Each structure stands twice: as C-alpha cells, then as structure tokens.
Amino acid sequence: MSAVLPTPLDATAHRPAAAQPASSVTRRVLLAVFAIAVIALALAGPIPQPVDYHDFADTRTLLGVPYALDVLSNLPFLGAGLWLLLAARAWQRSAHPAATALALAGVACMLTGLGSGYYHWAPANWGLLWDRLPIGVTAVALLAVLLVEHVDARWGRRLPLMLLTLAALASSAYWYLSVGWGAEDLRPYLLAQFSPMIALLVLAPGMRGGLLPRSAWLLAAAGYALAKVCEVLDDRIFHWSGELIAGHTLKHLFAALALAVLAAVAMRRAGATRS
Secondary structure, X not given: OOOOOXXXXXXXXXXXXXXXXXXXXXXXXXXXXXXXXXXXXXXXXXXXXXXOXXXXXXXXXXXXXXOHHHHHOOHHHHHHHHHHHHHHHHHHHOOOOOHHHHHHHHXXXXXXXXXXXXXXXXXXXXXXXXXXHHHHHHHHHHHHHHHHHHOXXXXXXXXXXXXXXXXXXXXXXXXXXXXXXXXXXXXXXXXXXXXXXXXXXXXXXXXXXXXXXXXXXXXHHHHHHHHHXXXXXXXHHHHHOOOOOOHHHHHHXXXXXXXXXXXXXXXXXXHHHHO
C-alpha cells in the first residue's frame, strides 16, 4: 500500500478574505443615522466645553516639563502614527484603495502627538486648537478607511478625502472662532471626532473580511471608549492611584493603543496578502 503524502497547504489559505461591501439597506441606514446625528446636534443648540476643561489633575513638573505626564504620554501617538504609515505603504504595494486614507490617518496621528503635547505644556484654547485639528483629521481619515473597505471604494479617492479633511479642519476652527463670538460650540467637532464610531455602530453587524476586519475596529473602539472614560475620571483616577497617574494621562495611552491596534492588524494582514 502506497504511503499517503501530506497535501501542501494552499498558499491562499491564510490570506485575509476580501471585504464584503455593505448591502443597500445598510447603506441607507448608515446615511439615516448620520442624518439623525446632525439633526439631533442642530436641535441641541451650542455645546460649550466645560469651564474647567483646562484644569487637569496632574500638574507636576518633571525635568522642567510642566504637566509632565500629560505631555510625555503623547509620545506613543508618534509611534502609532509611524506604524500606520508603514501599514499604508504595505497597502499601497497591493494597490489597496484605502492606502491613502490610512496614510493620512498616520500623519494626522503623529501631528496629534505634537499638537496635544504642545497644548498640555501650557493648557489654553490656542494650544487646544492645535490639538483638535489633527484629532479631527485622524477621525475622518479612519472613517474613510472604514467606508472604503466596507461600503464603497470610492471613499478612498482624492476628492472625498480632501472634503472630509477640510470638514474636520473646519469643525475645529469653528469651535475656536465660536469662543471669540461668545457662543462657544463644539457640535461640528464632536461629529467629526465620533464619526468612525457612528459608522461602526451601523456597519459592525454585517462586516465581513477586509484588511481591517470587524474585530480590529471593535478592539480599537473599545480602547477609545476606555480613553474617554479615563478623561472624564481624570481627578478620581489620580486620587484612586495615590497620585501616581491621572485619568488624562491614561486617556492618551489608551487612545494611542487603539490606533496601534489598527496599525498592527493592518500591517500583519497586508503581509498575509503577499505571502
């Protein structure tokens, strides 16, 4: 009786499955949810930031750096942004339509690290503007990646990306100008910042495949949600930790970790497509 030789593994067996575009029903629901969000914000009226927004729990100086841990905890954004850029380069080699959007997210993430560090060095609205500008761009760039992979590849084209970027920049500029007008309003910025979360809420149940699959997006969303909780509990976490670390410092670390998760998965699965 002849020996049975092991069958070689199919070279495509470990390749990520292609993303499945959202159904027409899901697309209509997504559009409706964004429309409802816009209407709800319009009806809510101007949303100012808390009057004590710049009063952070940890004011300690280290080696001449004021608010040291809140400043230095922005360094991981530089690493996460670079990782996203490397992943975008790998996507570009395979002509992935979301490569440019992912690269934009990487650049904006690195600028977030610089802008947030600048703001926390001397907390004030002017510095906060340079913090929020790249945060908004990071958010809409990730929204574009999500839409390209799971809704329509046309969101990765130059014009939609430019329009999303300009809208994000305008949302932060509008907030800053509204302060001077005496009617401070965060509504456009909040919509830009949370736009990927809104889209994910609708798309997640039907998401299949892709270089950034549902599991990666959900992990990143969980990390960002945890970051926002830490931001709200800034003082309490500082007290609970025995003044070891404040909630705002943890906010930066969890937000950077969320972006690093996306970068790691994007890089690994891009490599799998070439193997």
